[in-house]
Amino acid sequence: MNWTLSVGMVPTGDLPELARAAEAAGWDAISVPDSVFFPEQVSADYPYSGDGKRMWAAETEMPDPLVTIAALAAVTERIRFRVSVLKVPIREPLLLAKQIATLAVLTGERLELGVGLSWMPEEFRFTGTDMRTRGARTDEAIAILRAICPGGGPQWAEFHGKHYDFDRLMVSPAPERPLPILVGGHTEPALRRAARLADGWISANLPATELPAVIARLNELRAEEGRTEGPFSVCVSPVGVSDAAGFDDLAAAGATDVWLNPWRFQGHAATDRETRLESVRRFAAEIIRR
Structure with a gap:
């Protein structure tokens, strides 16, 4: 099992110190969420809460994930970084x-990109993008990212799709290893997209009791696509796990990565800087090193 520290809603200025502490404690990765803005009025329910309401105030800090990862990479050496998840079709x-x-x-090629569609109509309206075509455009965007970052450094690439079109070009610099792309979401289309196009799948706030069935369905879809060979990350953010045995059960169900806020796992709904740092170290000592 790999362990990813989720740093959503942490004050921006505290993130460098937290990243260094996570690396020193033995965490494998850090995940940074994506939220461009908070509309005062939202015309759709938030899909990852029981009542459809957002679980944070409008002024909660959500720094740009790509800028944030660049800053955190500069103060660390080993730990990997994941975007969970980048709202691709509004870009x-x-x-x-x-x-x-x-x-x-x-x-240093420590980046993994999680992609998602975005659930909020205002994000599309305010960025001048089309919500109706978000799935098809995300599929094309993944293909473009693959073409630009195939491994082996800068390469000539072209793309001719329904929504995006460009002739041969080169983007430099580009990584020497292929960029890992993971797909987030619980719906059947999201699972199919992960099975068909991605190097892994990301859950969000699903009860641990529901995850085995979702993972089993994901594996069925991967088999249908003929993509059961090779590495594939199954990243879970489980709700309702209270001890190491619960994580063992998830591993047995096929989870390869756990993403969480350790302070919430330990019962701290809102914490200060020192409590977060202590939670990162304590979780590593009690769970990760086990």
Whole structure:
């Protein structure tokens, strides 16, 4: 099992110290969420809470994930970084590919990109993008990211799709290893997208009791796609796990990575800087090193 520290809603200025502490304690990776803005009025329910309401105040700090990872990579040496998840269809994919390729190189190729569709109509309306085509455009964006970051450094690439089109070009710098791309989401289309196109899948706040069935379905879809060979990350953010035995059960169900806030796992709903640091170290000592 690999262990990823989720740093959503942590004050931006505290993140470098937290990243160094996680690396020293033995965490494998850090995940940074993506939220461009908070509309005052939202016309859709938040899909990852029981009542459809967001679990944070509008002024909660959510720094840009790509800028944040660049800063955290500069103060660490080993720990990997994941975006969980980047809202790809509200961004122009060729410009995004430029940012991602540069970030992959600057991090020493410690970057993994989680992608998602975005659930909020206002994000599409305010960025001038089309929510109706978000799935098809995300599929094309993944193909563009693959073309720009295939491994082996900068390569000539072209793309001719329904929504995006460009002739031969080269983006430099670009990573020497292929960029790992993971897909987030619990719906059938999201699971199919992960099985068909991705190097892994990311859950969000699912009860641990529901995860084995979802993982089993994901494996069925991977088999249908003929993609059961090779590495594939199954990243879970379980709700309701209270001890190491619960994580053992998830590993037995096929989970390869656990993503969590250790302070919430230990019962701290809101914490100060010192409590977060202590939680990171304590979880590593009691769970990860086990």
